Amino acid sequence: MNEPIISTSDIHYSQDLLNSFKNIIDNKNEPNQQLQEKVFIELFKEYNNTINTTQQINLSSCNSYYNQENVKSLQLKAASIYLPKDDEEKPRGDDAHFICAEKNTIGIADGVGGWIKRGVDAGVYARELMANSMITILDQDNYLDPKNILEKAYSMTKAKGSSTACIITLCGNSLHAANVGDSRFLVIRDGSVIFKSEIQQRRFNVPYQLGNCRDDPSVAQEYQVLVQEGDIVVAGTDGLFDNMHDTEILGLLRGDNNMKNGGGLEEDACRIANLALYNSFDRYSKTTPFAVESRKAGLKNRGGKIDDITVVVAYIGDKRED
Numbered sequence: 001m002n003e004p005i006i007s008t009s010d011i012h013y014s015q016d017l018l019n020s021f022k023n024i025i026d027n028k029n030e031p032n033q034q035l036q037e038k039v040f041i042e043l044f045k046e047y048n049n050t051i052n053t054t055q056q057i058n059l060s061s062c063n064s065y066y067n068q069e070n071v072k073s074l075q076l077k078a079a080s081i082y083l084p085k086d087d088e089e090k091p092r093g094d095d096a097h098f099i100c101a102e103k104n105t106i107g108i109a110d111g112v113g114g115w116i117k118r119g120v121d122a123g124v125y126a127r128e129l130m131a132n133s134m135i136t137i138l139d140q141d142n143y144l145d146p147k148n149i150l151e152k153a154y155s156m157t158k159a160k161g162s163s164t165a166c167i168i169t170l171c172g173n174s175l176h177a178a179n180v181g182d183s184r185f186l187v188i189r190d191g192s193v194i195f196k197s198e199i200q201q202r203r204f205n206v207p208y209q210l211g212n213c214r215d216d217p218s219v220a221q222e223y224q225v226l227v228q229e230g231d232i233v234v235a236g237t238d239g240l241f242d243n244m245h246d247t248e249i250l251g252l253l254r255g256d257n258n259m260k261n262g263g264g265l266e267e268d269a270c271r272i273a274n275l276a277l278y279n280s281f282d283r284y285s286k287t288t289p290f291a292v293e294s295r296k297a298g299l300k301n302r303g304g305k306i307d308d309i310t311v312v313v314a315y316i317g318d319k320r321e322d
């Protein structure tokens with residue numbers, strides 16, 4: 001098999017990258033480890049160094065149901081930032097995420113750090129799971145079912161370890177999501193949170209997870225949320241939501257007209273991630289979400305939780321404005 005050339009400059013739109021994904025799909029009975037690894041490295045290179053990405057996600061591939069005239073076509077403009085925690089052994093951290101421009105979809109994962117006790121870097125699992133999710137998404141022509149994406153990606157992922165996972169896709173005027181574990185997303189309208197997804201955990205700080213563990217995608221919680229133009233979606237791993245109250249996030253979203261063109265999303269994601277990082281270093285506060293939940297669990301953790309922090313901010317816009 002010829003090794004494909006993978007462009008890194010415009011990774012989400014690169015035909016070379018799409019070809020290389022298809023190449024993997026075509027050869028999935030005989031997975032080419034080297035090729036997979038190369039795609040993974042290219043795919044996540046950007047996120048490795050705290051990079052922002054702005055993507056415009058078009059609704060070209062929705063199920064025909066959602067293309068009926070009475071259903072308004074919306075689009076999602078998204079930006080992300082990733083702040084891996086300082087760890088020489090795992091500079092890429094445990095989180096992984098993607099914004100799939102081709103298919104209107106966001107994915108977030110958080111490898112379970114406890115694996116390091118067994119010499120396993122669970123970030124590898126999280127990155128492979130997200131890459132396989134993207135491969136699955138790009139391989140589908142019709143409506144994307146987030147739970148189905150998780151099922152397929154899960155069955156393709158061979159790395160050791162385990163990870164939480166959340167897939168969110170916009171179709172017509174509806175957000176569809178499937179979640180395993182403690183990542184979350186908010187839908188914000190006119191400065192208020194109109195929807196917040198739940199976390200799934202066995203006990204405090206032990207989330208449901210996919211991988212070499214007892215859970216599988218059948219446990220995924222599924223969501224459908226009607227959205228409208230001007231809504232903002234903020235999605236993140238527990239590194240965000242354990243360190244930030246919704247009000248803090250709302251206070252940092254400017255929601256200006258600029259967002260219609262994707263402007264300001266990176267800045268908002270960056271401000272949110274930076275405050276989450278700041279809060280995570282707090283050692284005394286009793287009011288961080290982490291401290292509050294800890295107390296409910298009968299534990300005495302104070303302050304924030306030092307963790308990898310992934311933040312995705314997306315703006316729901318009217319497709320016809322472009």
Ligand SMILES: [Mn+2]
Nearest residue numbers: 110238239307
């Ligand atoms: Mn985490």
